[in-house]
Amino acid sequence: MKRIALFFLLTFYTLAYSQFKQILTIHRDSILSPDTPLKTNPFEGKFLLVGQFLPIKRNSDIKLAKVLTATGWGLIDEKGKFILPTQYYSISDFKNGLADIILYIPPKPGQSQGSKCHAVINAQGKMITPKCFPTNDYFISDKKDGFSRLRVKNTSQLADGFIKVRIDNLTSVYNEKGEQIIPAEYSEITFSGKYFQAQKEAPQRHTVIYDQTGKKVKTVESTTIYITGDLAIIQDYRKIYVENLITGKRYFENQFDSLGPLNDEDEEYDKEIMLVGTNYVDHIYSKIKSTIYINKSLEIIQNKIYSESNLRYSEGQIIAENPENHGLAILNSKGEILHEYTREESINYMSLDSPGYQNKENLEKNILKYHPLWSKQTITQRVMYLEDIFILRINDSNDQNNSESIFIQKKNGKTMYRIKGPTYYFATFSKNKFLIGANRNEKTGAYTHIITDTKGNILKTAKKGQTYYTFMKKPFTKENSNKYPLDKNYNPIYKEKLLASEQIRNTLNYIIISPEKTEIYNSNGKIVQTVNGSTDNQYNDYINGSIGEDYLIIGTEKSYTLLNKDTWKPAMQLKFKSTLKGYSEGGMFVHDDYDGETTSKTYIDPYMNVIKIIY
Numbered sequence: 001m002k003r004i005a006l007f008f009l010l011t012f013y014t015l016a017y018s019q020f021k022q023i024l025t026i027h028r029d030s031i032l033s034p035d036t037p038l039k040t041n042p043f044e045g046k047f048l049l050v051g052q053f054l055p056i057k058r059n060s061d062i063k064l065a066k067v068l069t070a071t072g073w074g075l076i077d078e079k080g081k082f083i084l085p086t087q088y089y090s091i092s093d094f095k096n097g098l099a100d101i102i103l104y105i106p107p108k109p110g111q112s113q114g115s116k117c118h119a120v121i122n123a124q125g126k127m128i129t130p131k132c133f134p135t136n137d138y139f140i141s142d143k144k145d146g147f148s149r150l151r152v153k154n155t156s157q158l159a160d161g162f163i164k165v166r167i168d169n170l171t172s173v174y175n176e177k178g179e180q181i182i183p184a185e186y187s188e189i190t191f192s193g194k195y196f197q198a199q200k201e202a203p204q205r206h207t208v209i210y211d212q213t214g215k216k217v218k219t220v221e222s223t224t225i226y227i228t229g230d231l232a233i234i235q236d237y238r239k240i241y242v243e244n245l246i247t248g249k250r251y252f253e254n255q256f257d258s259l260g261p262l263n264d265e266d267e268e269y270d271k272e273i274m275l276v277g278t279n280y281v282d283h284i285y286s287k288i289k290s291t292i293y294i295n296k297s298l299e300i301i302q303n304k305i306y307s308e309s310n311l312r313y314s315e316g317q318i319i320a321e322n323p324e325n326h327g328l329a330i331l332n333s334k335g336e337i338l339h340e341y342t343r344e345e346s347i348n349y350m351s352l353d354s355p356g357y358q359n360k361e362n363l364e365k366n367i368l369k370y371h372p373l374w375s376k377q378t379i380t381q382r383v384m385y386l387e388d389i390f391i392l393r394i395n396d397s398n399d400q401n402n403s404e405s406i407f408i409q410k411k412n413g414k415t416m417y418r419i420k421g422p423t424y425y426f427a428t429f430s431k432n433k434f435l436i437g438a439n440r441n442e443k444t445g446a447y448t449h450i451i452t453d454t455k456g457n458i459l460k461t462a463k464k465g466q467t468y469y470t471f472m473k474k475p476f477t478k479e480n481s482n483k484y485p486l487d488k489n490y491n492p493i494y495k496e497k498l499l500a501s502e503q504i505r506n507t508l509n510y511i512i513i514s515p516e517k518t519e520i521y522n523s524n525g526k527i528v529q530t531v532n533g534s535t536d537n538q539y540n541d542y543i544n545g546s547i548g549e550d551y552l553i554i555g556t557e558k559s560y561t562l563l564n565k566d567t568w569k570p571a572m573q574l575k576f577k578s579t580l581k582g583y584s585e586g587g588m589f590v591h592d593d594y595d596g597e598t599t600s601k602t603y604i605d606p607y608m609n610v611i612k613i614i615y
Contacts, residue, residue, distance in 0.1 A: 024614070025611055026574075026602075026611065031572050032608055033572070046067075049609055050066075050067050051585075052588070055094075056097050064076065065078075068086065072086050072089060073088045075091060082125075083125040098120050098122060098176060099120070100119070101119050105117060116134075118134070130174070146166060147166070148166075150163060153190045153192050162174070162212075171186050172184035173214075182210055182214055195232075207225055218232070233275070240258065252277065256279055256292070271296065273318070274295065276291065301335045303336070303337065339372045389410060390407075400440075401420070403420070405419045419435075422440065425437040429470050433453070434451055434453065435452050449468040460486075509522050516532075517530055517532055518530070529569070531554050531556060531570075532558060534556060547588060550606075555576075560582070571608070572608065588605045600614045
């Protein structure tokens with residue numbers, strides 16, 4: 001590909017009020033291919049860079065874009081109205097209605113360098129932190145002043161519109177209006193998704209529960225509290241109970257030795273089965289006496305027959321044991337029996353080494369009947385769980401050729417096909433028309449991968465050192481550290497042409513990396529573009545925003561190239577001294593560079609404006 005020279009327009013700002021040391025505008029005409037389609041920039045000439053208009057939170061109609069002038073970064077709405085003036089060192093992308101900002105403070109007389117302060121703003125551009133802090137986070141062990149984003153407890157989900165602030169070792173909470181809704185009196189504050197739990201150490205350790213308006217709901221002489229929805233599970237010394245935080249009504253006092261939510265990581269309140277209670281023999285935490293499940297109506301799920309020993313919860317249902325004859329049943333959230341099995345049946349069909357499954361005449365009938373039982377439990381390593389099917393492996397230890405693999409639809413338990421033989425199947429492709437499996441050499445113990453049809457006929461056998469697997473539902477071969485589409489029988493790209501291959505996001509094309517060059521193939525195996533130099537995995541088609549949707553960004557040891565995903569023609573080429581991988585910020589492509597003395601960032605916005613900022 002013809003190398004495009006890089007020139008800098010002599011638009012160079014060294015302004016006392018700028019947030020940066022220098023801003024270099026890279027002249028677009030000098031690096032942009034003439035036939036590259038450009039999006040219309042509604043703010044042409046007003047800003048150096050205009051990011052993509054992105055929603056301030058999920059499903060929000062409010063969209064803001066980052067803009068850059070000689071003085072710094074700012075924010076505008078879709079009408080071009082300023083939300084935040086262009087005077088900031090950095091503005092993060094919005095998450096849950098809030099964004100972090102950094103302001104550079106020039107050095108005072110006698111100081112050699114300036115400083116930075118950090119704060120949080122809302123969608124109106126108002127700073128909601130009580131002041132601008134030297135750091136944007138604090139660590140409890142260091143007792144630093146600062147702020148931190150609140151997360152929903154036991155999840156990675158950010159709280160919507162709240163931050164917590166620590167000053168002088170005391171923590172408070174501010175809402176998205178910048179109002180302090182929980183005073184600075186607490187050692188730590190967590191959030192359940194609906195309520196705050198504020199812990200206080202003195203004069204006596206306790207927890208204060210607040211709602212989202214900052215109203216005190218309850219004070220508990222305990223710090224062992226779990227809140228799900230409007231229910232608080234409280235362990236107050238050796239007493240455990242559930243309390244409705246709206247009505248104040250208590251449930252299950254002194255009924256369980258332990259009580260908790262089904263899954264600490266699950267914050268969905270509409271689950272049919274919410275809580276699990278456990279009692280232990282002699283109240284000693286070693287031997288379980290009984291396990292009880294509780295539905296969202298706060299009813300103990302019980303059945304006249306299956307009431308004492310519920311075994312486990314699975315996919316919205318309960319597997320329960322009859323304490324008298326040890327038969328099993330699958331119950332719904334009301335305790336009603338959906339499926340029932342005798343003790344003999346449960347042992348027989350949970351093991352898969354049963355006479356029932358080995359009985360080939362009744363096999364399909366038995367699978368349909370007992371599918372609910374074994375599909376609810378991890379009953380054997382010989383069940384392979386794929387996206388839409390189970391692969392059930394029935395072993396004949398005396399003769400592996402007499403073993404059988406049964407492919408069963410997950411949704412209804414119906415048998416799709418059965419294949420006799422020693423192959424262990426683990427993947428399918430082409431809408432389950434072809435199967436990937438492995439055969440074990442009984443003498444050496446080594447496995448050889450094969451591809452078969454649905455009757456078990458071997459269509460292809462892997463060579464020594466090769467393995468087969470699927471990537472984006474397509475068959476690939478892995479050999480040494482390289483991977484590539486299988487061959488022309490299953491994919492039109494041939495092995496001989498490439499060393500490594502991956503499918504490019506949102507396209508049917510592949511990127512092929514070799515030591516000398518990087519090639520783009522279409523789905524017919526034709527080369528549509530070649531870039532000199534190896535990418536060393538520096539290509540990026542996962543950049544968020546319009547840049548990543550429209551362009552494939554390839555970084556080699558020689559340059560960074562933007563390829564148009566429609567035409568696969570080069571749109572732009574840039575050179576950087578570092579080989580760091582680029583990333584997304586505000587819908588723009590960003591590349592960091594460091595030459596040993598200065599740090600810089602190069603931005604490309606959706607309108608192909610290119611700016612280099614030196615810090």
